[in-house]
Amino acid sequence: MLCALIMAGGKGTRFWPLSTAEKPKQFLNLIGEETMIQTTVNRVLPIIPIERVFVCTAAMYVDLVKEQLPELPDRNIIVEPEGRNTAPSIALSALVIKRYYSNINMVVLPSDHLIRDEEKFRSIIETSNEYLKENKSAIVTLGMKPDRPEIGYGYIKYGIEEVDVNDHKIVKVEKFVEKPNLETAKAYLEDGSYLWNGGMFLWNIENILNEIKTYLPNTYEAIKGIEDVKEEELQMLINSEYCKTDSISIDYGILEKSNEIYVVPSEIGWDDIGTWKSIERYREKDSNNNIISDNVTVIESKSNMSINKGKKVVMIGIEDIMTVETDEAIFIVNKDYMENLRDYQNII
Incomplete structure (x- = not known):
């Protein structure tokens, strides 16, 4: 079984003045008729029913989520009391989701990306889910094949160890690298073994919680009570304990330390709609x-x-x-x- 976690807590400051703290870019229709978060959710609905779609967001955006995703169950809106980067928000969300679905696989998706080949995207997600059923300790990410020397994205360096699953290659990751300068980005493009890191991940919920317990024990200890607290006391516990988590990205906190990271090289018409120039590319x-x-x-x-x-x-x-x-x-x-x-x- 597969669920989706949509990360929707960002403030989208690069799109000011259109995107504001009160209504950031994930709640705007920057490319088409739908808002970015509506497009993201609708993209996965053919393979994941709405009752297994969760959205992690800030308290000030809960009403926007409900307005734009009226079919989403209230329990599926996971509220961060404050922004503390992606590792604690994923830990929080995994613990909340586990209350309703044990031993489930999760796909984690940003709420504001463009994917033009949605059918192929869903095929990759389903393939990765099948791989995880037999490889529960693996973490799978999507790496987009670059078509330009982009300095605004992080990169994934992959190796030669690979398996074929349903016409897709799943390859062992050698390392994650930060946003490069232009000369380095050109070298990555020429090398051919570097992919853009789109921040999309799949893992078994038990495995990611074990990884968090191992590499971010302070974060796990701070909010582990989420598993057992009564439903009516859940948000109160989150509000009081979340501030004790480590403010760190999932890349630094887990992915750069874990031993079983795999990537699916993907050509899905992906772009991080993060700058005005990205809007220029697609409007x-x-x-x-x-x-x-x-x-x-x-x-x-x-x-x-x-x-x-x-x-x-x-x-x-x-x-x-x-x-x-x-x-x-x-x-x-x-x-x-x-x-x-x-x-x-x-x-x-």
Whole structure:
């Protein structure tokens, strides 16, 4: 049996002013008609029923989760009292999920990624789940084959030890490496044995809890009471004990220490929608490379992007400009400044 854990607690500051602390990017429709979290959940529903989909988020986003995912059971919303990085949030979520499903396999997914080949993605998840049934001590991750020297992602170096399962290769991981500089990223691309780390993992719930107990004993001891506490006292225990966990990523805390990490090299049309440039890659463009909506008129203008909420926008004779309308202001920005917009938050 397989369940899904959707990580949805981030604040999406790189998308300011569109993404705010009150409504971050996972709750916005940045690419299509659905919000990012709706797309993520709908992507797994053909293979995982909604009663086995869990969302870990912050208390301030619970109402947004309920509004955008009305079919999700209330018990499946796991509330972090504070952000303490991915290792404690995964430990918290695994302990909560174990209350309802023992010895289940989990797939952990970010709430804000783009995957264009959803059918192949689901095939890889099902294959990895089958592998875990026979290899309960393994941790499996998806590694995306790079098509450019990307400096914004971490990488996975894989070795030669591999098995074929249902037309997919599962390969032993040699190491995880941090975001490289451009020269190193080019070398990784040429080498061919490095994959992008997309932060998607599969494991048996008992195994990941044993790994946490072994490598992050302080975190496990702090919140192990989740397993036995009464349902009506669960959130109270989480609120009082979660602050005692180690604030560390799952990569540093577990994956770089564990001995049985495997990767499925994946070509699924993946992208981490984490920057304005990533939106540029996937939003529909007109014949002059403008990204616009029905409420935007462009005249002798090219390579612009307009994200407007209601005001009519008219662009005349401009190039490489982005406009973003929020409730507070209209931003008109040279694209060279797109990735640093959050540095100007104090002007509002």
